[in-house]
Amino acid sequence: MTEEREAAVGSPGPDPGPCAVERERGRLTGMAHRMLGTVSEAEEAVQEAYLRWYRLDRADRERVTNPAAWLTRVTSRICLDLLGSARARRERYVGPWLPEPVPEGAFPGAGGGWARSVAMAPAAEQPPDRVVVDEEVGTALLVVMESMTPAERVVFVLHDVFAVPFAEIALAVGRTPAATRQLARSARARLGSARRAPADRAEHARVVAAFAAACRGGDIERLVALLDPGAALRSDGGGVVRAARRPVRGARDIGRFLVGVLAKNPRVRLAPAATADGAGLLLVADGALVGVVTLDSRHGRVTEVWIQQNPAKLTRWPRLLPDGG
Incomplete structure (x- = not known):
């Protein structure tokens, strides 16, 4: 039938x-x-x-x-x-x-x-x-x-x-x-x-804000303190844009990776965003969206960092953002 x-x-x-x-x-x-x-x-x-x-x-x-x-x-x-x-x-x-x-x-x-x-x-x-x-x-x-x-x-x-x-x-x-x-x-x-139960959204938002501030300031030690020792970072470029081909693991390696990438790309800035994961971050270059960062946090520390840069997977976000966004 x-x-x-x-x-x-x-x-x-x-x-x-x-x-x-x-x-x-x-x-x-x-x-x-x-x-x-x-x-x-x-x-x-x-x-x-x-x-x-x-x-x-x-x-x-x-x-x-x-x-x-x-x-x-x-x-x-x-x-x-x-x-x-x-x-x-x-x-x-x-x-x-x-x-x-x-x-x-x-x-x-x-x-x-x-x-x-x-x-x-x-x-x-x-x-x-x-x-x-x-x-x-x-x-x-x-x-x-x-x-x-x-x-x-x-x-x-x-x-x-x-x-x-x-x-x-x-x-x-x-x-x-x-x-x-x-x-x-x-x-x-x-x-x-x-x-496990999701982290409290208010606490998660505080962690994300601190994470963004440390990234903006190039503060590796602050990032290491915010990251769980067993944390992992994964980025998805889909072969379309440059992204890490393998996961980056460990608080210090992730801190170095993030600070290094942002230092090499001074046009990219972080903007706050409300995502299905709670507070997240947008990667913005010259007013255009180039990526979305979502995080998982537990007990005040970041356990997972996901960076989506594949343009085909950014369809629900506005491509052009206000200058202050």
């Missing part, structure tokens, strides 16, 4: 109309971004789901009792297919592959929209070790999710992030509910330290 027919159940009703259906786009794009890691791929998946919706004839659309659930299911299947091919592409990627950072609240309706449109998972289905049900999912979690299989990633996003019931997920991934539960368990097992 095709995906179009699977969801077409119930007595015929009025066509919900394009406005009601289009309201789901933000939620679906946010969901797909968590599954795929880039906005362009997420938008591609969601657009394909909408094309399939509008290709249904009117009678079939009227038989779909819950268009939001239908679109979620179809988008998830498309993402599952895209993840299979994406893994091969990422193996050939130049340097570290990082997910695309997005501004805070980049996908309106990505969180609470599901609760309004589609039934939340019943209490009995809520796992005790569930990671998050939140509108924002940060870089740390997206990076770790790269270790998941495509099916694990789709199941994890649908259930642990969006609280979709396992019975509905099973239809999306073509597995039994019991198999989807097992996929969720194996996905959580891969998370490790990414499962």
Whole structure:
């Protein structure tokens, strides 16, 4: 049975109309971004789901009792297919592959929209070790999710992030509910330290501000003091712009690297930004965005530095910024 027919159940009703259906786009794009890691791929998946919706004839659309659930299911299947091919592409990627950072609240309706449109998972289905049900999912979690299989990633996003019931997920991934539960368990097992509670956002903002000040002042010792001894820095240029090909590890090496790079590029300045990870930084040169820096912090120290410089992964940020921005 095709995906179009699977969801077409119930007595015929009025066509919900394009406005009601289009309201789901933000939620679906946010969901797909968590599954795929880039906005362009997420938008591609969601657009394909909408094309399939509008290709249904009117009678079939009227038989779909819950268009939001239908679109979620179809988008998830498309993402599952895209993840299979994406893994091969990422193996050939130049340097570290990082997910695309997005501004805070980049996908309106990505969180609470599901609760309004589609039934939340019943209490009995809520796992005790569930990671998050939140509108924002940060870089740390997206990076770790790269270790998941495509099916694990789709199941994890649908259930642990969006609280979709396992019975509905099973239809999306073509597995039994019991198999989807097992996929969720194996996905959580891969998370490790990414499962810990996120840092307090106010404390994180203070750490980011101190980090930016030390970078601007070229203060290596202050940077070393702010960085966890086991910290790591990864930068993604995608082979398009110059970036470190390998992770930089250790507080002192990271401090030297950052101060050295900024000294060699005096036109680049740091500007504050609100990201899905909380406070972050923009890299700005002559009023144009050239990168986004997101950080993970614990107990007042920076544990991870992610620098996204690949222009194809800066699509949600304005390219031209105010002089004072």
